[in-house]
Amino acid sequence: MTLVPQAIILGILTGGVYALMASGLTLIFGVMQIINVGHGALVILGAYLSFALLRSLHIDPFLSLVVTMPAMFVLGVVMQVVFVRPLKGDREALSVLVTYALALGIEGLLGFFFTNNYQQLNAWYETASIRLFNFRIAYVYIFGFALCLAILGGIFWMLYRTTFGRAIRATMLNRTAAQLVGVDVDRVSALAFGVGVASAAAGGVVFGITNVFNPGSHYDLISRLLTIIVLGGLGSLRGAIVGAMVMLVTTDVTAVVISPVWSSFVFFVILVCVLVVRPQGLYGVTVRDRA
Amino acid sequence: MTPARRTSALKGGALLVVVVLALLVPVFAPDPATTNIAVFTTMYVGLATAWNIMGGYTGYISLGHAAFFGFGSYALGLLLAHLGIAAGYTPFLFVPVAGILTVVIALAIGWIALRTRAATFVIVTIACMFLLQLLAENLVSLTGGGSGLSFPVPTWSGDFFNTPYYYAMLVLALVGLAVSAGIRRSKFGLGLLAIRDDEDKALAVGVPARGFKLTAFVISAALVGMIGAVYGYYVTYIYPQFVIDPLVGISMVLMVFLGGLGTLWGPVVGALILEPAQLWLSYNFGASRLYLVFYAAVFLVVILLLPRGIVPSVTDLVVRWRHGSTAGPTGGSSETREALAAPGVRSP
Numbered sequence: 190m191t192l193v194p195q196a197i198i199l200g201i202l203t204g205g206v207y208a209l210m211a212s213g214l215t216l217i218f219g220v221m222q223i224i225n226v227g228h229g230a231l232v233i234l235g236a237y238l239s240f241a242l243l244r245s246l247h248i249d250p251f252l253s254l255v256v257t258m259p260a261m262f263v264l265g266v267v268m269q270v271v272f273v274r275p276l277k278g279d280r281e282a283l284s285v286l287v288t289y290a291l292a293l294g295i296e297g298l299l300g301f302f303f304t305n306n307y308q309q310l311n312a313w314y315e316t317a318s319i320r321l322f323n324f325r326i327a328y329v330y331i332f333g334f335a336l337c338l339a340i341l342g343g344i345f346w347m348l349y350r351t352t353f354g355r356a357i358r359a360t361m362l363n364r365t366a367a368q369l370v371g372v373d374v375d376r377v378s379a380l381a382f383g384v385g386v387a388s389a390a391a392g393g394v395v396f397g398i399t400n401v402f403n404p405g406s407h408y409d410l411i412s413r414l415l416t417i418i419v420l421g422g423l424g425s426l427r428g429a430i431v432g433a434m435v436m437l438v439t440t441d442v443t444a445v446v447i448s449p450v451w452s453s454f455v456f457f458v459i460l461v462c463v464l465v466v467r468p469q470g471l472y473g474v475t476v477r478d479r480a
Numbered sequence: 481m482t483p484a485r486r487t488s489a490l491k492g493g494a495l496l497v498v499v500v501l502a503l504l505v506p507v508f509a510p511d512p513a514t515t516n517i518a519v520f521t522t523m524y525v526g527l528a529t530a531w532n533i534m535g536g537y538t539g540y541i542s543l544g545h546a547a548f549f550g551f552g553s554y555a556l557g558l559l560l561a562h563l564g565i566a567a568g569y570t571p572f573l574f575v576p577v578a579g580i581l582t583v584v585i586a587l588a589i590g591w592i593a594l595r596t597r598a599a600t601f602v603i604v605t606i607a608c609m610f611l612l613q614l615l616a617e618n619l620v621s622l623t624g625g626g627s628g629l630s631f632p633v634p635t636w637s638g639d640f641f642n643t644p645y646y647y648a649m650l651v652l653a654l655v656g657l658a659v660s661a662g663i664r665r666s667k668f669g670l671g672l673l674a675i676r677d678d679e680d681k682a683l684a685v686g687v688p689a690r691g692f693k694l695t696a697f698v699i700s701a702a703l704v705g706m707i708g709a710v711y712g713y714y715v716t717y718i719y720p721q722f723v724i725d726p727l728v729g730i731s732m733v734l735m736v737f738l739g740g741l742g743t744l745w746g747p748v749v750g751a752l753i754l755e756p757a758q759l760w761l762s763y764n765f766g767a768s769r770l771y772l773v774f775y776a777a778v779f780l781v782v783i784l785l786l787p788r789g790i791v792p793s794v795t796d797l798v799v800r801w802r803h804g805s806t807a808g809p810t811g812g813s814s815e816t817r818e819a820l821a822a823p824g825v826r827s828p
Contacts, residue, residue: 296772297769
């Protein structure tokens with residue numbers, strides 16, 4: 190069975206991009222206690238922005254991130270200020286609905302501008318491959334993994350080595366206390382939302398090179414991302430990364446051992462088992478003081 | 481008559497008029513285009529009412545109710561196929577059986593999902609919906625997978641075709657409303673509202689929260705499953721992404737929020753406004769998918785500007801007007817209580 194080790198390696202490599210996307214989602218949850226159901230749509234939006242740049246200006250997808258990430262950062266800040274901040278009362282529930290609405294809006298606009306046909310980002314490294322321990326692995330997986338590691342590293346560096354990061358962590362720990370010691374939590378929330386959305390742009394590029402996508406792809410994507418962060422424990426960056434790896438490795442191994450159609454099913458079963466034993470997810474308890 | 485009596489007599493009369501009008505729809509507007517809209521609108525009245533029993537009363541937001549809708553649909557379709565039941569009125573008799581089967585699956589899903597609260601619950605319900613969709617797709621020998629499942633097609637002619645479905649939907653909607661009203665007046669309903677306001681305090685004063693939540697979840701799911709069953713028979717052909725559609729799940733939630741979360745009539749008002757609008761939009765702009773943008777806009781406006789919904793806001797206005805015009809307190813009508821029980825009005 191040489192297929193299984195290959196599936197594991199591929200699972201880890203593709204797990205990187207899911208780890209990045211899920212980290213953005215869990216960061217937003219940690220800071221604001223809101224679930225951004227629109228995260229999947231934002232990833233797809235990021236993929237389409239790079240697609241548009243590739244098609245009209247022939248800019249390499251990875252290179253286009255220089256433009257799309259700042260743009261998505263601004264979009265994220267605006268979304269937070271306009272739609273999330275005014276929410277009163279039951280923020281958790283209302284935020285789910287608001288971000289779901291944003292996802293529908295993005296889906297509708299993308300469908301209008303780009304039609305519902307499936308697209309894929311093309312680049313030379315998509316098909317070219319490298320031999321690694323007897324396996325062939327396309328460059329794109331390695332590049333994508335490296336990019337995701339770099340951005341995740343950047344997020345961790347920001348969280349643990351900068352004053353702004355300390356303010357984010359303080360807000361995640363205790364919003365009121367952070368406010369009392371002089372953290373501008375509204376500003377921190379808006380910027381953290383921007384960071385999460387910008388990371389979705391990067392995730393979108395890697396997702397768009399390795400998968401075909403259309404405006405409706407966000408449903409499948411968000412259901413995967415949400416189950417990842419629930420498995421890891423809401424608000425835990427470590428949990429998001431571990432959850433992503435568990436999901437992708439399981440699905441890839443299931444695909445070769447049993448059948449591709451059952452790959453997501455096995456992950457859902459793992460999720461259900463974890464929830465029965467630990468309703469708070471893998472890192473659910475230690476989350477609040479870690480991330 | 482005392483003012484309270486007069487209000488309840490008025491309300492009884494209004495209710496009777498509404499029901500009679502609803503019963504007469506196929507008589508006044510027999511053309512299929514209109515009755516089709518009537519079928520879907522009544523369907524959403526039922527769905528929103530059923531969702532409200534869980535989401536509105538206990539405050540647990542399920543975005544995965546489309547799972548039960550699809551499950552009920554498949555349950556009826558498979559029953560009809562395996563028992564070899566011909567088209568006609570008999571399939572309607574099996575709708576309650578589909579409801580009972582939905583109860584079984586809802587018990588299993590609810591048992592797991594209700595171990596979690598708030599945000600995690602929302603996500604788990606979404607995950608369960610996609611899980612069922614996946615199963616419907618992969619268990620090809622049972623469900624037919626992606627190639628779908630066909631229902632027997634009745635031979636009713638032209639104008640009459642939609643009418644039996646309309647009445648079936650109407651019966652289910654009325655049953656849903658009766659159940660919802662009954663729960664509001666019961667001790668069980670009081671327990672659910674207590675759970676919504678503060679689950680830990682509710683537990684402390686002796687509300688069996690786990691059992692109550694699961695019961696509400698199952699009742700809500702069973703109603704949705706039965707409506708899904710009639711829907712399947714109405715459209716006569718179903719496939720996984722079509723009946724287990726996240727948009728169906730989110731539509732019922734939006735209708736409840738628009739009308740008034742946790743009120744008896746809010747879901748009805750929300751469905752009566754939104755479903756015809758949605759049908760009109762998807763009919764006119766469906767191809768361009770711009771209707772999604774419009775839908776999103778309505779959604780955002782409702783939640784940001786009218787977070788309590790139409791019914792509580794309007795009742796507040798009526799109450800204020802009454803208090804202004806008549807001397808002395810008139811005592812809260814049941815609508816006032818309904819409004820006060822709605823979320824977002826917890827403190828003043």
